[in-house]
Amino acid sequence: MKELKRSRVNDLLKKDCRDLIGKEINVKGWVRTKRGNKNVAFIALNDGSIIHNIQVVVDVPAFQNEELLRNVTTGSCISVNGQLVESKGKGQQVEILASEITLYGTADPEKYPLQKKGHTLEFLREIAHLRPRTNTFGAIFRLRHALSFAIHKYFNDNGFYYLHSPIITGSDAEGAGAMFRVTTLDFKSPPMDEGGNIDYSKDFFGKETNLTVSGQLEGELGALALSNIYTFGPTFRAENSNTARHLAEFWMIEPEMAFFDIHDNMDLAEDFLKYLIGYIMEHCEDDLLFLEKMYDKELMSRLKLIVNSKFERLTYTEAIDILVDSGQQFEFPVKWGVDLQSEHERYLVEKHFEKPVILTDYPRDIKAFYMKQNDDGKTVRAMDVLFPRIGEIIGGSQREEDYDRLLSRIKEMGIHIEDVWWYLETRKFGTAPHSGFGLGFERLMLFVSGMGNIRDVIPFPRTPQNAEF
Numbered sequence: 001m002k003e004l005k006r007s008r009v010n011d012l013l014k015k016d017c018r019d020l021i022g023k024e025i026n027v028k029g030w031v032r033t034k035r036g037n038k039n040v041a042f043i044a045l046n047d048g049s050i051i052h053n054i055q056v057v058v059d060v061p062a063f064q065n066e067e068l069l070r071n072v073t074t075g076s077c078i079s080v081n082g083q084l085v086e087s088k089g090k091g092q093q094v095e096i097l098a099s100e101i102t103l104y105g106t107a108d109p110e111k112y113p114l115q116k117k118g119h120t121l122e123f124l125r126e127i128a129h130l131r132p133r134t135n136t137f138g139a140i141f142r143l144r145h146a147l148s149f150a151i152h153k154y155f156n157d158n159g160f161y162y163l164h165s166p167i168i169t170g171s172d173a174e175g176a177g178a179m180f181r182v183t184t185l186d187f188k189s190p191p192m193d194e195g196g197n198i199d200y201s202k203d204f205f206g207k208e209t210n211l212t213v214s215g216q217l218e219g220e221l222g223a224l225a226l227s228n229i230y231t232f233g234p235t236f237r238a239e240n241s242n243t244a245r246h247l248a249e250f251w252m253i254e255p256e257m258a259f260f261d262i263h264d265n266m267d268l269a270e271d272f273l274k275y276l277i278g279y280i281m282e283h284c285e286d287d288l289l290f291l292e293k294m295y296d297k298e299l300m301s302r303l304k305l306i307v308n309s310k311f312e313r314l315t316y317t318e319a320i321d322i323l324v325d326s327g328q329q330f331e332f333p334v335k336w337g338v339d340l341q342s343e344h345e346r347y348l349v350e351k352h353f354e355k356p357v358i359l360t361d362y363p364r365d366i367k368a369f370y371m372k373q374n375d376d377g378k379t380v381r382a383m384d385v386l387f388p389r390i391g392e393i394i395g396g397s398q399r400e401e402d403y404d405r406l407l408s409r410i411k412e413m414g415i416h417i418e419d420v421w422w423y424l425e426t427r428k429f430g431t432a433p434h435s436g437f438g439l440g441f442e443r444l445m446l447f448v449s450g451m452g453n454i455r456d457v458i459p460f461p462r463t464p465q466n467a468e469f
């Protein structure tokens with residue numbers, strides 16, 4: 001076969017490929033469908049660079065290798081040389097008149113699981129090794145890429161440094177969720193101490209270690225030196241909650257900023273979310289339109305709503321009053337002091353304000369130890385951003401920068417000083433007002449993709465009883 005430089009389908013269909021028309025080109029990809037008759041065959045070829053397929057036209061009688069053509073079936077992988085021409089058919093501008101085809105890999109039509117269209121998302125989860133070959137997951141993974149890139153771009157353009165927080169952690173101070181143990185000890189006969197407990201001083205790190213639930217505490221160390229940092233990495237929670245919004249392994253973005261108070265923090269969160277959504281609307285239109293058509297008819301209008309609305313800001317206490325006065329029957333009753341459930345959050349966003357909401361100043365008893373305490377003695381400078389369909393998408397706060405107040409809160413909550421002494425030291429040496437927040441990447445993906453289940457917005461979901469692929 002003649003050696004030609006490979007063209008991506010994206011380049012042929014999207015970019016201005018006028019100067020290639022009439023030329024011999026090469027494309028490689030996976031066959032989505034083949035149809036036709038004994039005179040002509042039409043192959044829809046997809047290489048993942050774009051949601052659309054390029055059409056390969058084969059003049060069957062002129063094509064020498066009948067057997068090869070028979071083996072070009074849905075799911076097989078081929079390389080095609082041919083002339084790029086303007087298409088006579090509807091639905092595409094250009095197509096390829098095949099002169100040579102190499103068959104890289106067949107896909108037995110009797111066995112290939114994606115033979116037909118229209119599989120359920122549940123079925124596709126069971127074949128997570130092949131579902132990237134579908135339009136839906138191609139769109140999802142390209143969106144994930146674009147959104148990740150936009151996150152780094154936003155922070156880079158705004159003077160933030162990417163801090164790599166550790167994945168293995170020696171502290172369990174965050175209390176954000178049950179953790180996964182990391183150990184090299186022998187389960188059958190672990191070393192024991194005199195008290196009859198497992199002796200972790202003999203473990204790999206000389207202490208108990210786990211997979212991190214958040215990069216925030218380490219992020220604060222970075223912010224108190226570099227001013228503005230962000231982390232973007234995997235986090236792990238061994239929570240046995242089989243919901244459509246929880247994963248055991250998910251990615252989190254956590255900016256942390258010295259000299260930011262809670263208002264600066266809210267401004268950043270709002271600007272950041274609007275930027276990200278604007279970015280994918282500009283760069284991922286084809287994939288978004290596909291997802292809108294297939295899964296969520298209001299996707300685009302919801303995305304526009306975010307970009308165009310001013311987020312409503314109010315306190316937790318004000319929100320409780322609204323919920324109590326609403327006359328709504330909630331599954332979980334509301335009163336001051338309760339943690340808000342997503343039904344409450346969604347009522348505020350979808351029914352009451354009809355736009356995103358940022359709640360601040362939550363009761364201290366339902367929030368983490370590191371949040372700045374208000375003078376009322378009852379609330380802390382927390383801020384949660386609530387979105388339609390999702391509820392909480394961001395959780396953040398101004399941090400307690402006062403050593404004594406932080407220490408007393410740590411003691412009150414029964415956190416071991418030996419777990420957080422290094423964190424406390426930042427308040428002893430050059431403490432500064434600072435703030436930050438955490439954005440769950442897959443929660444954002446749920447929102448921007450219109451998908452209903454968090455298992456469908458990550459390539460290889462980790463959930464209870466599920467880590468096959």
Ligand code: ATP
Pocket residue numbers: 176237239245246247248250252392393394395438439440441442443
């Ligand atoms: P939730 O109440 O929904 O369980 P959380 O209060 O435990 O959330 P945080 O500890 O504040 O969440 O984590 C920060 C962000 O990480 C959340 O706002 C959310 O976007 C995301 N997040 C939390 N837990 C999960 C999970 N198990 N899977 C995916 N994303 C998550």
Ligand code: MN
Pocket residue numbers: 176177
């Ligand atoms: Mn949780």
